[in-house]
Amino acid sequence: MTKLPAALCLALIGSISAQAREETVPADRRAENALAEMTFAEKLRLLHGPIAAMVAPAKRPQGMTVGAGYVEGVERLGVPMLVETDASLGVSNLMDMRKGDVATALPSGMSLAASWDPQLARAGGAMIGAEARAKGFNVMLVGGVNLVRDPRAGRNFEYLGEDPLLAGILVGGQIAGVQSNNIIATIKHYALNNQETGRNVASVEMDEASMRESDLLAFQIGIERGDPGSVMCSYNRVGGIYTCEHPFLLTDVLRRDWGYKGFVMSDWGAVHSTEAILAGLDQQSGEQLDGKRYFSDLLVKAVEEGSVPRTAIDTAARRVLRAMYAHGVADHPLQPGQSIDYDAHAAIAQRAAEQGIVLLRNEQNMLPLAASVRRIVVIGGNADIGVPGGGGSSQVAPVGGLKRVTKGASSGPAAGFAKRGYGGTAPLDALRAELPDADIRYLDGKDVAAAAGAAGAADMAIIFAEKYAAEAIDQPDLSLGEGQDELIDAVASANGKTVVVLETGNPVIMPWQTKVSAILSAWYGGQRGGAAIARVLTGKVNPSGHLPVTFPASVEQLPNPVLPGSNAPAADKETRAVYGLQAGTKPFDIHYPEASDVGYRWFDRKGTKPLYPFGYGLSYTSFRYEGLKVTGGKTLTVRFTVTNSGSREGADVPQIYVTRPGKAKRLIGWAKPDLKPGESREVTVIADPRVLADFNARTQRWEMSAGKLRVEVSTSASDPVLTGVVRLDRIDRKP
Incomplete structure (x- = not known):
């Protein structure tokens, strides 16, 4: 071992001691001290940031990792740059997918919620937070906790179910895990952003008590348990006011009643005015999407004209600084390019997938698969390739990469960024590894007659059925679509020993339910989703997942059988100009008849029997x-x-x-x-x-x-x- 010179040892000890002393100073005092040393221009730097990929490489900060965005720091005062990445399911590499960047993909949020396990949520958060820091990020846009009010909503796969207590406790665990890596996590999308249709123009009309008892309670519990450094406000309006400039939500509830001390960042493209800073917004994110630099150039003008006081800039900057100090960002500089133990992280993702799988049906104990089963036909779902994932800003290109990638939408706001792909371990390969003595054949299911014929000649059939979900797109109905219901019906008619594995982001209806022997809800399984499914099918893992959402028997059972806004007319030229829209629907109001009785509470209130109730899940034991x-x-x-x-x-x-x-x-x-x-x-x-x-x-x-x-x-x-x-x-x- 090389011995360091005594002088250098003393210097290092002094440096470490200085940092230790600094970390013991309360974050509020450190923020105040830094703020006192900053110029007006330096304070302003903390209040806005661009999407890195939309900035010319020559104009980006040198050595910065490209992600969702960045916020410049103040180097002379040791205030670091904030480097941001999506999202709740892993380090989203949407910006670098074509360059081959990969990360460990967690199962979907719905899968995590199905585990009902706060410790698992924390472990998964700690893992993805570690990868974020290793890659050069110190802000992670995790923490999606919007309640599932409609099972057709496109981003439900990111979220944590329909109950505020379950969702709040789990998101708190996830946030705490992420922030254990000395980075800032968010909680989002605040608030009542429960669907994608019209998300930029829709206004949720709901009384205060109903909000407090449902969606806001999930956020409150998550903040109490996770202490996120930031809250991300959403695109939609509440009571006609955009949430990112909503005094009641941002000031009265969040700060006065809940005592929140972090900062509020906007969702990317959700800012509509400079005066939003007076309502409680602290930071404009992805400012290019707003079309105007509300929290930089226009904010300077507003201060000069007197419509925004300088104290508002101080207040917002102080909140950002405090979060940096409170969560270790300022004391642990980023060092991009650190090594990552992807095998160890994949094991965490696999355990999460195993714990989230829900056994919905198991007639005559069809599962676990008996050793006597020799001829198995596996059908559909691209099970020979990998497991599906949801699309949008949360999408992760897993280790090994995405395969068979297509566009997630041919038109509309999702067409530019939502991808439909498969990755992780392939269920077919995993099943063959778990059952080496079985003859396992695969068909893609496109030829229904051929699939039924193969099923009739096999001891049993396993059908993988999928339904794609993505940000910016709500689903038109609850069916599997793409002819899969007809495929399952035909295969089950040919072989009474048929198992269905659902890989979906949302509940689905099952017109074939009574014809199949067993049903697994495997959601989107992440990095080792195929291995997790195979281990549950074969009994290596006893399923323990329970539904975090109600599976309705039909859309007629929903509070809103017609998805709000799905029949709204297109916005005219004048409306688009007022709302800053390039396309989309005319602004409309959303009314939720269930109010605070979300999900199972609505079914209980109405005395309606769902297909599968909230909390349901079977086991191989009793x-x-x-x-x-x-x-x-x-x-x-x-x-x-x-x-x-x-x-x-x-x-x-x-x-x-x-x-x-x-x-x-x-x-x-x-x-x-x-x-x-x-x-x-x-x-x-x-x-x-x-x-x-x-x-x-x-x-x-x-x-x-x-x-x-x-x-x-x-x-x-x-x-x-x-x-x-x-x-x-x-x-x-x-x-």
């Missing part, structure tokens, strides 16, 4: 619940025992719901015990008062009168096993 003890008073505590009463080790997800008189049921908690055969474990859940109470907009408090509640310990929102009644004291608390 579980028994007993010994329910419910304690009331000032809070609600639920205790019970879970026993693995089957012959296989497995994890269960017992769920606790409460119902108040005249109200829809609400999830108040869950557990995920992993138990060996015969093993028992006591579960304790203490309810968050906010999922019990209602928000009173007049008093601005969460309130509930003293009274009795029905408590259910269930295997899904529709399947109670243990029930009890408890009396609770009055709830009255601040937001």
